[in-house]
Amino acid sequence: MEIRDLYRDVILDHNRNPRNFGVLAPPARRATGHNPLCGDRLEVYVTVADDRVTDLRFEGKGCAISVASASLMTEAVRGKSTAEVEALYTRVHALLTEQEAPTDPSLGKLAALSGVREFPARVKCASLCWHTLNAALASDATKPITTE
Amino acid sequence: MNTAVSVPTDRLPLDVERIRADFPILSTKVHGKPLAYLDNGASSQRPRAVLDAERYYAEHLHANVHRGVHHLSQVATDAYEGAREKVRHFLNARSTKEIVFVRGTTEAINLVAQSFAVPNLKAGDEIIVSRLEHHANIVPWQLACERTGAKLVVAPISQAGELEIEAYAALFSARTRLVALSHVSNALGSVLPVRECIDIAHRHGVPVLIDGAQAVPHIPVDVQALGCDFYAFSGHKLYGPTGIGILYAREALLAAMPPWQGGGDMILSVSFEGTTYNELPFRFEAGTPNIAGAVGLGAAIDYVTSLGLPRIAAWEHELLLHATEELSAIDGLRIVGTAADKASLVSFVVDGVHPHDLGTILDQEGIAIRTGHHCAMPVMDFFGLPATARASFSFYNTRDEISRLAAAVVDACRLLR
Ligand SMILES: Cc1ncc(COP(=O)(O)O)c(C=O)c1O
Numbered sequence: 001m002e003i004r005d006l007y008r009d010v011i012l013d014h015n016r017n018p019r020n021f022g023v024l025a026p027p028a029r030r031a032t033g034h035n036p037l038c039g040d041r042l043e044v045y046v047t048v049a050d051d052r053v054t055d056l057r058f059e060g061k062g063c064a065i066s067v068a069s070a071s072l073m074t075e076a077v078r079g080k081s082t083a084e085v086e087a088l089y090t091r092v093h094a095l096l097t098e099q100e101a102p103t104d105p106s107l108g109k110l111a112a113l114s115g116v117r118e119f120p121a122r123v124k125c126a127s128l129c130w131h132t133l134n135a136a137l138a139s140d141a142t143k144p145i146t147t148e
Numbered sequence: 149m150n151t152a153v154s155v156p157t158d159r160l161p162l163d164v165e166r167i168r169a170d171f172p173i174l175s176t177k178v179h180g181k182p183l184a185y186l187d188n189g190a191s192s193q194r195p196r197a198v199l200d201a202e203r204y205y206a207e208h209l210h211a212n213v214h215r216g217v218h219h220l221s222q223v224a225t226d227a228y229e230g231a232r233e234k235v236r237h238f239l240n241a242r243s244t245k246e247i248v249f250v251r252g253t254t255e256a257i258n259l260v261a262q263s264f265a266v267p268n269l270k271a272g273d274e275i276i277v278s279r280l281e282h283h284a285n286i287v288p289w290q291l292a293c294e295r296t297g298a299k300l301v302v303a304p305i306s307q308a309g310e311l312e313i314e315a316y317a318a319l320f321s322a323r324t325r326l327v328a329l330s331h332v333s334n335a336l337g338s339v340l341p342v343r344e345c346i347d348i349a350h351r352h353g354v355p356v357l358i359d360g361a362q363a364v365p366h367i368p369v370d371v372q373a374l375g376c377d378f379y380a381f382s383g384h385k386l387y388g389p390t391g392i393g394i395l396y397a398r399e400a401l402l403a404a405m406p407p408w409q410g411g412g413d414m415i416l417s418v419s420f421e422g423t424t425y426n427e428l429p430f431r432f433e434a435g436t437p438n439i440a441g442a443v444g445l446g447a448a449i450d451y452v453t454s455l456g457l458p459r460i461a462a463w464e465h466e467l468l469l470h471a472t473e474e475l476s477a478i479d480g481l482r483i484v485g486t487a488a489d490k491a492s493l494v495s496f497v498v499d500g501v502h503p504h505d506l507g508t509i510l511d512q513e514g515i516a517i518r519t520g521h522h523c524a525m526p527v528m529d530f531f532g533l534p535a536t537a538r539a540s541f542s543f544y545n546t547r548d549e550i551s552r553l554a555a556a557v558v559d560a561c562r563l564l565r
Pocket of ligand 1: 189190251252253254255282284285330332333334359361362382523
């Protein structure tokens, strides 16, 4: 296990230059995610039309893993139906946590997160944005999401 | 039994290499690199003298205390009460009646909150704490306030992380019932002027609790000279075991406090008509205590005393200066907490490098530091930071370990920026 297994070039790039960073005005749905362990806080904004994610943005402060993961997520999810988002999340979750699983080729750039599973303390950093997106989609924005 | 290292005079500097050999865990490799343990503020490591004392107790002395007439119960009681006497001497308390064994600082503060604060507080009364307290010195008072309608009043700190002493003095009112302050801040390292704070409180007739968790490993503490009413600390930050800690409480206060937990050992007689409580300090030690932990703490105090706190402080101060110099030289690194009087720890943030990433990257180099809010969220809020990285030093740390820390921080900047 090498540090560069975690911090791959794709991760470093998305951390330095996060894609889709910003806010969407209502009626976009919105949720806040919080990881109390490291103080990370993410806002995810998502617009859904005909059950499809037409636009999304995220904003917040966090470690490189959480920022890159959120940035990669926004690219991967745009245009997908809510059912497809859910299915994708299941595959990302397996990528982050299942030690032996071969990397699913359909994950595309998200596969750059596969090093996270070697660093169990960091899994929550990578999954925070997904929990937050799910909450935004469920529009249960009244409660902040926490990974603790 | 193993004894602590013997260094000929208390003037000589510490022989750090020899001391390191007393700590088995320091030769551990982490990810193939030698461990540099710089998380002593969270918990320190135990020397062989402590490990041996715990083991010797288990192999030769163990039975329940204060109960049996049989031999082992006597020797276990002697070992346990012997540890209490060591703590009394370490703090220069007047009497062992003032030394209560608890689980740690957290439990000590909760005991005072429940058994001293709650019965004495009325709606509208005030407890003064400072902005830089650990959650353990905030939440128990909030619970007491919830039960009584009292409120917390917060003494401010400066940008350097020092207590604003004049503002503190101005907080006292006719409703102030208690002051609870850290001796040393775990998040910033600031040493508070507790003697002065206690004098001010006493002029208003207000008792003071000092959270000494971060102080006792670095600073000689004399509770009589300080004049504090309560002093709390944990064994595991003083090179002793986890699960054991101390509440020092002035006898007159302790004698007037109701018990906070009921059970065996804290009573003289029980009948269904009524129960007579035991004398001090046993009234506050319900149930079978952590006897081995107390024995280990006694051994840790012997070990620290044999090295000498003034010599420990001198070496740790050198480490602090070295770390401050090496880290400040790093582009974009800012040290959080720059009090003039500071214990041996450095909290810092680095532009473009989140503390959590830094923690992982340093760990790969075998360097253990703490990252996060350090259980002191109000002080993090004050500096507008969700988290910092914190390296906290012990007498067994070396200049070389600090240089490795600085070099790894530079590598992390190269990687992430
Ligand atoms: C200043 C301070 N107070 C209280 C505590 C709580 O100590 P413990 O967890 O041993 O009860 C700590 C430990 O982190 C501390 O640093």
